[in-house]
Amino acid sequence: xxxxxxxxxxxxxxxxxxxxxxxxxxxxxxxxxxxxxxxxxxxxxxxxxxxxxxxxxxxxxxxxxxxxxxxxxxxxxxxxxxxxxxxxxxxxxxxxxxxxxxxxxxxxxxx
Amino acid sequence: xxxxxxxxxxxxxxxxxxxxxxxxxxxxxxxxxxxxxxxxxxxxxxxxxxxxxxxxxxxxxxxxxxxxxxxxxxxxxxxxxxxxxxxxxxxxxxxxxxxxxxxxxxxxxxxx
Numbered sequence: 257x258x259x260x261x262x263x264x265x266x267x268x269x270x271x272x273x274x275x276x277x278x279x280x281x282x283x284x285x286x287x288x289x290x291x292x293x294x295x296x297x298x299x300x301x302x303x304x305x306x307x308x309x310x311x312x313x314x315x316x317x318x319x320x321x322x323x324x325x326x327x328x329x330x331x332x333x334x335x336x337x338x339x340x341x342x343x344x345x346x347x348x349x350x351x352x353x354x355x356x357x358x359x360x361x362x363x364x365x366x367x
Numbered sequence: 368x369x370x371x372x373x374x375x376x377x378x379x380x381x382x383x384x385x386x387x388x389x390x391x392x393x394x395x396x397x398x399x400x401x402x403x404x405x406x407x408x409x410x411x412x413x414x415x416x417x418x419x420x421x422x423x424x425x426x427x428x429x430x431x432x433x434x435x436x437x438x439x440x441x442x443x444x445x446x447x448x449x450x451x452x453x454x455x456x457x458x459x460x461x462x463x464x465x466x467x468x469x470x471x472x473x474x475x476x477x478x479x
Contacts, residue, residue: 260409288466299457299470300410343409347466353398354423355459355468357409 257282262344262358270366273334277361279327279344288347289320291329293340294360300343303329334365369394371460371471379477380448388443388474392460398422399441400468401433402457410457416441417463445476453478 262279269275281289289306304311306318306327317330327344344358372391380386392399398417402410412425416435435441439460445452455475459468 290467299472302467302469305467353400353461353463353466353468354412354415354425355400355402355410356412357402359407359409 258359259283259348259356260344260346260358262342262361264359264361266362266364268364268366269334271334271336273365274330274332275334275363276331277329277342277344277363279329279358281325281327281344281346281356283346283348283356284322284325286325286346286348289327290345290347290355291316291318291327292343292345292357294343295340300357303342331363334363336365336367339363339365371458371469373456373458373471373474375474376472377475377477379479381479382448382450384448384478385444385446386448386476388445388456388458388476389440390443390458390460390471391440392458393469396460396462396469397439398461398463399435399439400459400461401441401443402459402470403427404455404457404473406454413443448478450478452476 291303292300293303294300310319315332319328341360400415401413404410414424419435455473457473458471461468
């Protein structure tokens with residue numbers, strides 16, 4: 257079983273749609289959680305951290321369920337520019353700061 | 368404020384050769400991590416350097432080695448290259464004790 261699992265997609269959605277991505281992680285001792293965005297042939301860029309209380313940044317909402325070891329990302333009012341691969345990332349050891357990435361979920365937003 | 372920089376951008380090598388990749392961290396950052404990203408996959412952690420020492424290592428063979436300099440910049444060395452080493456090599460910098468890492472643009476290595 258992979259340490260961080262994501263549906264690879266692709267998710268094809270029209271502009272303005274709401275889309276949700278899910279991610280599960282295997283290590284219950286994981287300390288911190290992130291969503292990164294990666295455009296084609298570019299480096300990953302931090303989209304948002306994920307907190308137990310849930311957090312929102314504009315059109316993006318992230319949720320963490322520690323009991324189920326599950327992380328989600330909700331994108332509202334999708335834009336063409338949201339087309340990218342979204343990487344679920346877990347830091348299993350705060351002190352060591354070693355990030356474990358899921359395989360990514362590809363999103364294609366169409367006009 | 369310069370972000371994380373990496374050199375070279377692209378590199379082509381043949382099997383058995385050795386390669387050195389370079390990374391300069393974001394200003395104010397003291398920790399450098401290296402990741403390998405094969406096509407269609409998420410990045411995989413290679414190792415992390417802090418205070419010029421390797422602090423953590425992922426599941427990579429000894430052919431992969433590194434170094435950190437007093438100015439916090441870092442090198443990744445790969446010996447005896449294999450075809451399977453072809454990938455995007457990403458450097459990420461952070462401050463020790465902080466969770467967030469910032470990635471450089473990567474070096475795309477092709478092994479023929």
